[in-house]
Amino acid sequence: MYDQIEITSQFPILNRTSPSGSPLIYLDSAATALKPQCVIDAVHEMLSQHTANIHRSVHFLSDEATDAYEGTRDIVAAFINAEPNEIVFLRNTTEALNLIANNFDRKGRRVISSYAEHHSNYLPWTDEVYRLSLNAAGQIDLQELQRELEKNDVGLISLSQISNVTGNIIDIKAVSVLAHQYGAKVLVDAAQSAPHLPIDVLELDCDFLAFSGHKLGAPTGVGVLFGKAELLEEMDLFLKGGSTIEEVSADGTYIPKNAPWKFEAGTPAIESVVGLSKAITFLMNIGMDEVHASFTQLSQFALQEIQNKLPAGCIVGAVDKTSGGPFSLNFKGLSPHTLARGLSDRYGICVRSGFHCAQPLHDQLCVPASLRISFWIYNNEDEISKTVDGIVQLTDIISR
């Protein structure tokens, strides 16, 4: 297990206090993760020493910026066991999912997704989509999936690997095996899983996979789309403009660049991409197996605390003790927003309230909204206990 105190010391924001003077407890990492010092330093260095546009100018500053940007592609590829030319830098997971929804040619075939998806993997699929429900264990039913695939008209399956509400882990490998038997491709929304699990796209045998840098400790503004090289090559430009083409004629016809560059239109978030390389290196130095093991442990502790101290049945959805993903809680008659405000203002604890961009899942589970606690590598058991105790005190005060 990694040295928790040493890791925590790398996140300078954790030294600050809330407006009421409490030490910060940050349990909203499923929304965005805090940034380690090495990422902050890398962005500072890019801005102060290497500012230039990439892939354009012939001067040493542009060489330095281009090398740092392109070097990140190798690091991201190593992180998920892909090839560098299979890594596309976009703004975030949402943009990556929309790129596939708009530009991957399904040849008129249907999409299979689920009711448990984040809106970013829900709204892009409106035409010819079949949505799986999760069963009592928080899993998709592989037999139901197979029944749909047997109709032989499915072009793509798009699922999140870890739910941003319940933390349930979907067995993507099993989905890929089935999908490929019936000629369907698999797109994985790894927004929540990339910060939690070792990801190996060869092992998962997925065709596309998307995640956001900011949930991994990188700055906002950079997301990653992995796509198998031959599939990316087949796809047309997403956005058209600078950096996407080899040649343009006066009539507007063009010869596109090869993938991945043809999808990176305009000037990208260069500093954020370089920050991503540092965030990933930081995580790889810890080891994603270690990260996952520590999550599992923290998750089990959180579960015990919730079950021992909070009302029975307050956990939304099925509990997956192996995930370390978020816990969402619902207390009948109490607004999660009121609780979140109380946790913040009284105790300096940051959590999320609402439906976490997953309203259809909340509807299916008949829960109007919930309070989400999500942890990452810098959290510890003491913070979880203080949060659960804070909820106990607040529910007591509010219901008096």
Ligand SMILES: Cc1ncc(COP(=O)(O)O)c(C=O)c1O
């Ligand atoms: C499962 C899942 N998918 C997609 C997204 C969208 O990520 P982004 O806002 O970085 O595009 C999120 C964000 O919380 C998420 O949790």
